[in-house]
Amino acid sequence: MRRPRCKAxxxxxxxxxxxxxxxxxxxxxxxxxxxxxxxxxxxxxxxGAAPMAYGFTGSGYEAKADPNANLLVTDCLGCHSxxxxxxxxxxxxxxxxxxxxxxxxxxxxxxxxxxxxxxxAGNFYWAGQDDANGHNVMGSDASLSMAPGNTVGCGGDSxxxxxxxxxxxxxxxxxxxxCSGCHMVSGSLSPSVTGWHHKDDSGPVVxxxxxxxxxxxxxxxxxxxxxxxGLEDDDWERTTSSSDHNEYLxxxxxxxDTQAMAREGNTMSGFCAGCHGNFHEQNTSGAGGSPWIRxxxxxxxxxxxxxxxxxxxxxxxxxxxxxxGGAASPTVNPGSDMVMCLSCHRAHASPYYKMMRWDYRxxxxxxxxxxxxxxxxxxx
Ligand code: HEC
Ligand code: HEC
Ligand code: HEC
Ligand code: HEC
Ligand code: HEC
Ligand code: HEC
Numbered sequence: 001m002r003r004p005r006c007k008a009x010x011x012x013x014x015x016x017x018x019x020x021x022x023x024x025x026x027x028x029x030x031x032x033x034x035x036x037x038x039x040x041x042x043x044x045x046x047x048g049a050a051p052m053a054y055g056f057t058g059s060g061y062e063a064k065a066d067p068n069a070n071l072l073v074t075d076c077l078g079c080h081s082x083x084x085x086x087x088x089x090x091x092x093x094x095x096x097x098x099x100x101x102x103x104x105x106x107x108x109x110x111x112x113x114x115x116x117x118x119x120x121a122g123n124f125y126w127a128g129q130d131d132a133n134g135h136n137v138m139g140s141d142a143s144l145s146m147a148p149g150n151t152v153g154c155g156g157d158s159x160x161x162x163x164x165x166x167x168x169x170x171x172x173x174x175x176x177x178x179c180s181g182c183h184m185v186s187g188s189l190s191p192s193v194t195g196w197h198h199k200d201d202s203g204p205v206v207x208x209x210x211x212x213x214x215x216x217x218x219x220x221x222x223x224x225x226x227x228x229x230g231l232e233d234d235d236w237e238r239t240t241s242s243s244d245h246n247e248y249l250x251x252x253x254x255x256x257d258t259q260a261m262a263r264e265g266n267t268m269s270g271f272c273a274g275c276h277g278n279f280h281e282q283n284t285s286g287a288g289g290s291p292w293i294r295x296x297x298x299x300x301x302x303x304x305x306x307x308x309x310x311x312x313x314x315x316x317x318x319x320x321x322x323x324x325g326g327a328a329s330p331t332v333n334p335g336s337d338m339v340m341c342l343s344c345h346r347a348h349a350s351p352y353y354k355m356m357r358w359d360y361r362x363x364x365x366x367x368x369x370x371x372x373x374x375x376x377x378x379x380x
Contacts, residue, residue, distance in 0.1 A: 032212075033197045039093050040079070041071045056081050058138060059101060070186065076179040088119060088238050096236045098348055099124040107238055108316055110358035110370065115351045120237035120246055121215075122346030122355065134349020137178040140164045151277030160275045173220070182271075184218040184227075193218070204231055205324045207249075207266060217271055219261045229266040231324055240315035242330035250298045250320025250338035268320060269297045272341040279341075296339060303335030306378040310334060316357055317343055317374040339375060 033040065042052040045067035053064045056077035068075055079095040082088075085102035089095065096119055104118040104125055117123065127134025131142045140162070152160040158167050159181035166177040179185070186194040199212035206214050206229065213227030220226070231247035233240075251265045264270030264280070273280035280297055298320060301307045310332050313319070319332055320340040345355045353361040358371040 032200055032202075033094070035093065040073055042067070042073050043071060045071075054078055056099075076185075080179075085125075089235075097123075101125070108240055108357075110316055111367070117346065117350055117357070120233065120346075121348040122350040124349050126351050127349035129351075130353075132353055133351065134346075134355055135163055137163050137181075147275040149276035149278035152274065183216040184213075184220075185216050201232060204326050206230060206232055207324070213266075214268075217268075219271065219274055226261040227266055228261075228268055228271050229324060230268070231328060233328065237315065242313045242315070243328055245313065245315040245318065245328050247324055247328055248318060248320045248340060248342060249324055250322065250340050252298060252300050252322060252336075252338060264298065267298060267340070268342055269340045272297075276341075295344075297341050297343075298338045301332070301334045301337055301339060301375060306376055307334045309377040310375050314374050317371050319343060343375075344371065 045051050045053045051063050051065055053066070053068050053073055054061045055064045055068075055075045060083065061074075061078060077099055079090060079093050080097060081099040081101070082090065082097045083101050085100050085105045087100065088097050088104075088106050090097065098119065098121060100118070100123055102125070104116050104123045107116050107118040107123075109116050118125070122134065124134060124137065127136055128138075131144075141164075146156070146161050150160055152158070154160050154167075154169070156162065157165055158169065159173065159176055163178055163181045166175045167173050167181075168175075183196075184193070185196045193209045193212075196212040196216045199210065201211045203211065206212070207227075209218065209227060214230035214232065215228070218227035229249045233244065233246045237245060248268045249266060250269065251267045253264065261267070261270040261274065264273065269280055279294055281294060301310065301319065311334070313328075313330050313332050318340075319337040320343075321329075322336045322338070344357060344360075346357055347355075349355055350357060352359045356371070359367050360371065362368045
């Protein structure tokens with residue numbers, strides 16, 4: 001079994017030191033990929049007649065006889081995972097970690113530091129602990145055979161319905177599953193935009209295919225012209241404060257149908273609605289507003305009443321903006337900022353039931369309502 005550089009054994013320490021040295025001279029956090037091509041690509045998947053490519057198996061890394069797409073040395077989780085709980089960024093490639101095989105000990109906490117949630121999207125470690133804590137990208141969900149609220153009729157094997165099994169239709173989506181069900185990173189079956197990891201996303205606002213969209217999140221309604229806009233925090237929210245966080249775009253427009261980004265603009269909630277369309281609907285009567293039938297998303301936080309006290313941005317309960325400025329703002333603006341899917345959920349997985357950003361299911365009422373109370377200031 002071939003171990004990836006820096007990932008597993010002390011035998012690679014020399015290579016790691018070299019890698020760290022390179023990182024010191026690499027461009028700042030959050031930029032496009034950098035470093036020697038050979039850190040990430042292998043030309044023939046062969047060195048000394050032994051295969052170079054490796055893949056992530058669920059608990060470790062194993063040599064792969066078959067080459068990866070784009071001549072990559074490994075698959076998504078080969079670069080984006082770590083076999084401990086403290087690595088948040090891969091030492092060789094600089095890849096942000098989305099799966100630690102031990103409980104992550106970094107990133108946001110909603111319980112005073114007892115539990116850490118990892119980077120902005122959360123950490124797939126928690127989906128491994130309980131299927132209901134996250135998107136299941138490595139196997140099917142024990143209780144959900146479909147994406148709840150899905151409104152797109154592409155059949156049971158499409159990304160809109162399942163993330164664990166490759167789509168067997170045609171076109172560029174053919175074969176997509178798991179990570180590439182959401183991140184439109186190119187492979188051998190790519191849309192017309194390729195080389196996402198090499199795009200210049202220095203921004204500050206990332207809002208085009210040329211920049212790889214926000215975190216490589218794109219849709220393919222009427223082609224591949226839609227993607228998520230946002231401001232990318234430079235350490236993926238490993239550290240946060242009221243002025244140190246991602247910025248998300250919202251759209252206060254009419255949401256009486258279930259269409260995603262084509263109607264909602266390049267918003268994060270519109271992206272989620274690609275697979276959970278019903279959950280983005282306002283109500284059945286058309287105009288929207290109270291009484292709501294689902295908790296609203298991309299609804300403007302009213303400027304008066306209990307919401308007026310919500311003025312300091314809390315990265316644990318983020319809001320979406322009507323427009324994106326040049327820097328992360330510490331201020332919430334009732335009257336224009338919006339509640340959105342990621343106000344309550346992490347995108348990958350969290351320590352809590354249904355990927356919540358705090359323990360909404362806790363038996364302790366104060367804990368359960370803590371995140372709700374950030375907006376509904378008179379109900380906690
Ligand atoms: C830190 C990792 C990393 C390094 C270093 C790196 N690449 Fe890549 N490269 C990737 C990944 C990941 C992809 C996957 C495709 C994507 O992101 O859409 C890729 C895709 C590509 C592609 C195919 C997509 C396209 O744009 O046509 C080419 C060609 C490529 N890289 C060339 C290079 C060269 C040449 C170097 C060295 C100068 C290099 N890469 C260094 C990670 C890396
Ligand atoms: C060879 C290593 C490698 C592989 C394989 C790889 N990545 Fe990455 N990825 C990186 C690195 C390095 C970065 C950080 C680039 C940067 O600093 O923005 C990155 C960043 C990202 C980001 C965050 C982009 C941003 O704007 O910050 C996403 C999303 C991502 N990768 C998804 C994927 C997916 C999905 C796959 C599989 C299809 C994949 N990666 C495969 C190395 C890799
Ligand atoms: C490409 C399709 C797709 C997108 C986009 C998508 N989801 Fe999902 N989601 C699924 C599928 C499939 C399931 C059910 C299986 C599972 O949990 O993995 C699911 C399940 C969920 C669950 C329940 C988790 C559980 O296991 O009980 C939540 C909460 C959720 N998604 C929230 C979101 C949010 C928030 C977004 C936007 C950041 C989003 N989803 C984007 C496909 C998607
Ligand atoms: C259901 C859709 C979905 C799936 C599946 C998914 N991601 Fe993500 N990912 C997102 C979203 C949305 C964000 C941005 C989260 C934010 O900014 O709050 C993100 C962020 C990231 C980042 C940046 C780090 C961070 O936490 O913000 C990386 C790297 C990444 N994803 C890699 C992956 C890899 C690797 C996989 C497969 C193991 C994967 N993603 C599966 C939706 C998804
Ligand atoms: C105000 C907080 C909040 C917002 C905003 C929110 N959700 Fe949820 N979501 C929850 C809670 C809490 C649950 C757990 C079930 C329940 O209590 O209804 C949940 C459950 C889910 C589920 C699982 C349903 C099932 O049958 O298991 C999905 C999928 C989901 N949400 C997606 C979304 C999407 C997509 C958006 C944005 C369009 C969104 N949520 C916005 C709080 C929220
Ligand atoms: C980011 C801010 C935010 C968070 C967090 C949030 N809400 Fe809301 N909530 C709103 C907004 C905005 C409305 C719509 C207000 C309006 O225009 O009537 C709303 C509406 C509601 C309503 C419907 C009231 C009606 O008029 O029909 C209920 C019930 C509710 N929220 C409960 C919750 C619960 C429970 C939680 C925690 C799981 C929660 N909210 C979290 C912002 C938020």
